[in-house]
Amino acid sequence: MSANQMLPVASPRRTWAMLWADVRRLPWLGLATAVTAVGASAGGLVAPWVLGNMVDDIIASGAARAGVLWAAGVIAVAALATGVLTGVSAALLARLGETVLARLRERVLDRTLHLPAATLDKVGAGDLLSRVGDDVSVVTKALVTTGPVLASALLTIGLTGAGMFALDWRLGLAGLAAAPMYVLAVRWYLPRSGPFYANERVAIGERAQAMVSSLQSGATLRAYRLEAVHTAEINERSRAAMDLSIGVFRLFTRLVGRMNRAELVGLSAILVTGFLLVRADLVTVGATTAAALYFHRLFNPIGAVIIEFDEIQAAGASLARLVGVASLDRPPPPARFTEPADASLELRHVCHRYDDGPLVLSDVSVRIEPGERLAVVGATGAGKSTLAGIAAGLLEPAGGTVRLGGVPVGAFDRRHVAMLSQEVHVFSGPLVADLRLARPDASVTEVADALGLVGALAWVRALPAGLDTVVGESAHRLTAAQAQQVALARLVLADPTVAILDEATAEAGSAGARLLERSARAATAGRTTLIVAHRLTQAELADRVLVLDGGRVVETGSHDELARAGGRYAELWRSWTRAGTAS
Secondary structure, rough: OOOOOOOOOOHHHHHHHHHHHHHHHHHHHHHHHHHHHHHHHHOOHHHHHHHHHHHHHHHHHHHHHHHHHHHHHHHHHHHHHHHHHHHHHHHHHHHHHHHHHHHHHHHHHHHHOOOOOOOHHHHHHHHHHHHHHHHHHHHHHHHHHHHHHHHHHHHHHHHHHHHHHHHHHHHHHHHHHHHHHHHHHHHHHHHHHHHHHHHHHHHHHHHHHHHHHHOHHHHHHOOOOHHHHHHHHHHHHHHHHHHHHHHHHHHHHHHHHHHHHHHHHHHHHHHHHHHHHEEEEEEEEHHHHHHHHHHHHEEEEEEEHHHHHHHHHHHHHHHHHHHHHOOOOOOOOOOOOOOOOOOOEEEEEEEOOOOOOOEEEEEEEEOOOOOOOOEEEEEOOOOHHHHHHHHOOOOOOEEEEEEEOEEEOOOHHHHHHHEOOOOOOOEEEEEHHHHHOOOOOOOHHHHHHHHHHHOHHHHHHHHOOOOOOOOOOOEOOOHHHHHOOOOOOOOHHHOEEEEEEEEEOOHHHHHHHHHHHHHHHHOOOOOOEEEOOOOOOHHHHHOOOEEEEEOOOEEEHHHHHHHOOHHHHHHHHHHHHHHHHOO
16 A cells, blocks of 8 residues: 655644734633633632741741631632632633634635645545544643643742742742753653654554545455455554554653652752751741742642643644644635636646656547537546546646636636536435535525436435435435435536536446436536546447547547447447446
């Protein structure tokens, strides 16, 4: 299985710049979040300060019940206020984060839907699924769970450090003795763990791609008995992701040991410094007590900051993958659309290759007159689907031009061209809503008329709730032929100038193929139509046939003319009719 190209990953600078730009779009929510978070962290400073004063009062004048009760009351009120502010700030921060993430998700989906078809084919479904699935989940957890914890911890560290210096600058400096050890621990950890997280997200994307590819080609794998080979590949990708996770955990356990040593050094330094200062009558016992309590209060916030770097790095790697997609340039629409002069479709000297590969189309020129049905035939790999994609404007040719009514592709409104392939998707929801995707303002009568035109109205009326029946993978499942008829009914509602059918009846099987061919003829009647013919009966009924061989046009003409000419089409027709007689 060939490796798929991956979508871009944003740099850290670009990632945080986009995140900050989104936060600035919500100024009042951001301000309210900051104010409540600062208030919650400041409230936690009250208890150590009150206890320190109480110690000094007890030393100076002995135990006083009223003083103890007053201290307890102040601590209780501060604790209640801190709890309320903490809850409010967490809720506001979660709301801010979810809003920013929702907008980022929308941009990712928008850019994904506007990616060129060739790019989507290269990256595969796995990388996209892991970004809109796993990566969004990781970032959501960081914003909703980790974000409030980290914000509170950082504020607590800053305010508590200021409180220690306010008690006595020497006690503050003593507490800073632990800082170099924390810094060294983080500097040891981050360069080692960062690459693990980035590689882990890539490994998860590769695992998802392997799983999706195997599931999509399940029937083929079973037919060729390749289940074990693909299972082994998935196991290999899963083991690679697991090994990276285990490697990070091993680093993390060593980090915890370094943090414990830093805590021991810092608290010991404060107690020793406080003892010396008290003996020299430079500070009070209460001040030393408060400083020790302040420093002890830093254990959890500092630990949270360092520990949450696990989540932050994972979220940063996932966020960079999301921003990488969101930062892709969206193709700019033309300043104004030009209306085609008529319904003719003309391809001139079209050439195409994928990446640096060989030419798959070479100097293909054809003109389809308004209302004409052109069937494109050829062996597998002849370039039929590539030609259809270029005609539909989904692929940009390496050379040559495509014009509709004299107007180049991209200069006219995309509604003029509609393409149906053999891969038809039925969207989950009421069937009528699925059909109205082509024309949201279509009435129920117009939807029913479109279904009737393609021969689908009878079975739709037989559904449990008719047009309102919920269809899709988790509801009423349509057959392949029914799904194709729904797609053809959408085409009727969309009413494009040109219809392109890329083997649109290939998946129905022989039993439903003739029915679908009649449906396709009805849906495209009077419309300029290009058909990639899977069944040569489609070519037989077309106005004209174009034969491709090795990416070149080798014949063109009507079915009868080419069948009598004895060329490539005649060979294909004889093979087709013999196969039909044998079956």
